[in-house]
Amino acid sequence: MTEYSTGIGTSDLTSISLLGHDITSLLGTVTFGELAFWLVAKRRPTKGEGRVFEAVLVSLADHGFTPTAIAARLTYYSAPDSIQGAVAAGLLGGGSRFLGVTENTGLYLDAIVLGLGDTSGYTDEQWDDVARAALLQAKSEGARVPGLGHPVHKTGDPRTPVIMRIAEEEGTLGPHLRLFAAIGRMQQEVLGKNLPLNGAGVAGAALADLGLPVAMLRGFALLARTAGLLGHIAEEQVTPIGPDVYYSVDRNAVYVPPQGE
Amino acid sequence: MTEYSTGIGTSDLTSISLLGHDITSLLGTVTFGELAFWLVAKRRPTKGEGRVFEAVLVSLADHGFTPTAIAARLTYYSAPDSIQGAVAAGLLGGGSRFLGVTENTGLYLDAIVLGLGDTSGYTDEQWDDVARAALLQAKSEGARVPGLGHPVHKTGDPRTPVIMRIAEEEGTLGPHLRLFAAIGRMQQEVLGKNLPLNGAGVAGAALADLGLPVAMLRGFALLARTAGLLGHIAEEQVTPIGPDVYYSVDRNAVYVPPQGE
Amino acid sequence: MTEYSTGIGTSDLTSISLLGHDITSLLGTVTFGELAFWLVAKRRPTKGEGRVFEAVLVSLADHGFTPTAIAARLTYYSAPDSIQGAVAAGLLGGGSRFLGVTENTGLYLDAIVLGLGDTSGYTDEQWDDVARAALLQAKSEGARVPGLGHPVHKTGDPRTPVIMRIAEEEGTLGPHLRLFAAIGRMQQEVLGKNLPLNGAGVAGAALADLGLPVAMLRGFALLARTAGLLGHIAEEQVTPIGPDVYYSVDRNAVYVPPQGE
Amino acid sequence: MTEYSTGIGTSDLTSISLLGHDITSLLGTVTFGELAFWLVAKRRPTKGEGRVFEAVLVSLADHGFTPTAIAARLTYYSAPDSIQGAVAAGLLGGGSRFLGVTENTGLYLDAIVLGLGDTSGYTDEQWDDVARAALLQAKSEGARVPGLGHPVHKTGDPRTPVIMRIAEEEGTLGPHLRLFAAIGRMQQEVLGKNLPLNGAGVAGAALADLGLPVAMLRGFALLARTAGLLGHIAEEQVTPIGPDVYYSVDRNAVYVPPQGE
DSSP states (O other): OOEEEESSSSEEEOOEEEEEEEHHHHHHSSSSHHHHHHHHHHOOOOOHHHHHHHHHHHSOOSSSSSSSHHHHHHOOOTTTOOOHHHHHHHHOOOTTTTTTTHHHHHHHHHHHHHHHHTTTTHHHHEEEHHHHHHHHHHHHHTTTTTTTTTTSOOOOHHHHHHHHHHHHHTTOOOOOHHHHHHHHHHHHHSSSSSSOBHHHHHHHHHHHHHTTOOOHHHHHHHEEEEEEEEHHHHHHSSSOOOHHHHHHHHEEEEEOOOOOO | OOOOOEESSEEOSSEEEEEEHHHHHHTTTSHHHHHHHHHHOOOOOOOHHHHHHHHHHHHOOSSSSOOHHHHHHHHHHHOOHHHHHHHHHHHHSSSSSTHHHHHHHHHHHHHHTTTTTTTTOHHHHHHHHHHHHHHHHHHHHOOOOOTOOOOTTTOTTTTHHHHHHHHTTTTOOOHHHHHHHHHHHHHHHHHHSSOOBBBHHHHHHHHHHTTGGGGGGHHHHHHHHHHHHHHHHHHHSSSHHHHHHHHHHHTEEEEEOOOOO | OOOOOEEEEEOOSOOOEEEEEEHHHHTTOOOOHHHHHHHHSOOOOHHHHHHHHHHHHHHHHHSSSOOHHHHHHHHHHHOTTTHHHHHHHHHHHSSSTTTHHHHHHHHHHHHHHTTOOTTTTHHHHHHHHHHHHHHHHHHHTTTTOBBOOOOOTTTTOHHHEEEEHHHHHOOOHHHHHHHHHHHHHHHHHHHOOOOOHHHHHHHHHHHHTTTOOOOOOOHHHHHHHHHHHHHHHHHHHHSSOOHHHHHHHHHHHEEOOOOOO | OOOOOSSSSESSSSSSSEEEEEEEHTTTTSOHHHHHHHHHHHHOOOHHHHHHHHHHHHHHOOSOOOOHHHHHHHHHHHOOTTTTHHHHHHTTTTSSTTHHHHHHHHHHHHHHHHTOOOOOOHHHHHHHHHHHHHHHHHHTTTTTTTTTSSSSSSTOOOHHHHHHHHHHHTTTTHHHHHHHHHHHHHHHHHSSOOBBBBBHHHHHHHHHHHHOOOOGGHHHHHHHHHHHHHHHHHHHHHOHHHHHHHHHHHEEEEEEOOOOO
């Protein structure tokens, strides 16, 4: 008989165990953010790790009328009986173009960090050297360095220094954030134009420094975005924009039928 | 020109405003759970409200190998390049049969409470009368009262008294939870068998007592479940069950082709 | 050991059986539309049934820039690496408000037809009586009769008479379409304004007359819509509108932050 | 004012235009499969192209209890009120591991064919040379050649020769199918073990030879799969397996809680 192993939870007639703890001991003592960390990392975050993690989730929760928020609102408008469908439609835009920056930055930094060995004694100058080499390599390959630049915050993303500071306060500022900061110091010199560190990128670096699996970074961005989508759907219930978006596109449609048969 | 109103957030060159606050003042000071409350309710929860809300989210985050967790794991197995698809697939099972209990209980209690007017001075005996009448009506109509009974916790769901206690500690125990508790006291006498208050139901009652819009209750269950799904997907990356579920079904398939042409 | 029964298909080392037939005998001889009918009805459609069924699918495939098409295009724009996510997002709008008309009309007509017993000898006058009674009942209950009215085709949906004619040509015009036609004749007199039979409604009636399970009618609308969504996604790859929809909403956003703390 | 261009369709008070044709002229004369081709290619298929296209869709429609079919059934079991959610969940598994073979094979062959220039006069021997070189290159890079091998049909996929034959009958056998056939002849000699051409791969080659955009090949596989998913959902309504899959996993779960705090 096939067995299915899990470390998440189990239950019997009178109790529920979650991650090895009686759930009644977790209710009211663990925040939802801490539990999300715990579920993925399979270890309970320290208070400091929890604070950094929650700050990152808060920083990623919403970005206004993104394409994914609009898609969720249009889906809610079309099928108001199925909130799960509207949330799912919003999350399905969580791919490479927008939401992927967090994951891509984490993966990019992690690959470099893993190749360095022990970096615990690195000075800022050493990190600057690592960053310069990485930027030069990307430049020579015509590759984009993830986490750089923002369409609105062209002179600097306000979230970046705050996440850095909180990680430092809580003692979780590790090689990923230090390398990312060095990339921020070096990027203009190497790339020739100013592309400041963006908030999605610093989120990825901060999560990687918490020891969370980099293969799950997009998942945390999705969790954060779920809260933002709930805000949009709740707003759509009261002051909808879905109908106006639809009418605006429909009224300004120009039909150019295919030529030929 | 059509305008699109939102109260969630905006940004300019140097700043991001979220719910009327500079995001840099929220990072590290608001938990992710508190922000989720705030995004939907459009008001910041008090510390006590935040604690109740987080406890409810924690209580709903996971239920082991539910059909939705299995669907998410199978989807991850089929399309590991698209975590958003696996999360979305898991959430799409958040409909009437399982995840709906939280919403249904909240809606059910809210309809009764709204019909009562001012209940601030109600005694437990008065709530018992309300509960008895509601149960009798449901019985006479052959309708199910949502939030009663659990396939495993037949003698009582361990989450129920803890959520009740935390709401009481934080001063958010209001008419929905008081009515739900009364239904718990009356149900066996009226319905003739013991169907204790389940955890999904008490979650709905507690969220309704926080003043959150009942039309969004399913949304909070989805948010909680997103964290659980991340746990399952992270586990699937390391100790997968998807292939074994697939082989188990495939190997035990019995083909009964349709008769006739 | 649990067994899992299916009548759809099976395979072994050298052969694939689909619906009781060797798949090699179906390739090139059965159209995709006929196979879709067969998969759900578990019987092969006659040539005439197949023609009606394909006509209905063609009639439902696209409706221009619907909210669901826009949602799919925005999702493709956000996550171009995951076409399945864009298609899924488009289908998730297939709920009560737009796509549900086909299903709702079929269910509505079917409930009435089932209550009539043998209607094989009914004259148009008898159907008119049934329709009048049904419309009067809906009017007295303040209920909407599904399948009536269209925001654009206010004087008549061009698809309706064509589907009726094809069903008649192929001998599949049965009680659902006859009752629907009678509702079309009676609606203005009973309801007091002209609400012609719409194309989504006649599709539901035609599918029900083919003997397809009414619980699956929304599914056929989803299948038809999938082809339309592929057209939109293919167009989005070449002449995208997603970015412009996003910018248009974003540029015209008006931020009204919540008041108070 | 932003304008949104489309060639798919438009409508006014009395008419609907689809792809430049009055929809009333298409109903009953174009099959659903032909319309799907037309919507993506923006040209009407010939009768022969239509027959090949429909054969490919039929060949891809179902594969029994695949992970995606099981995910769709579990989602339907959890949320039976939302068929669109079950279909979407099933499609979301249409990623790299299973459904991607059609797209990957088409892309792989297309890249080689595009590099060859005019191949209209190529003999089988010339194609064999191209195939041998491609296989050798893949072997030296340790890369997998898509479209080779099948877990069940180890000695040959029964769909492959039939799709080849139909394409030849209809005059659409072009460079993609000819190269794929050559890979089939050469693979064992170069790779050292027999990995016959599978049905998903031949589907990709046949679609590419029809001149359909290779960036949309995964989309056609999704369309085909949608019909299969409707079959599974219809079956789930009558003879469900979802509950048994769930119970089987749940009953055989082994809880191994994480160690440490």
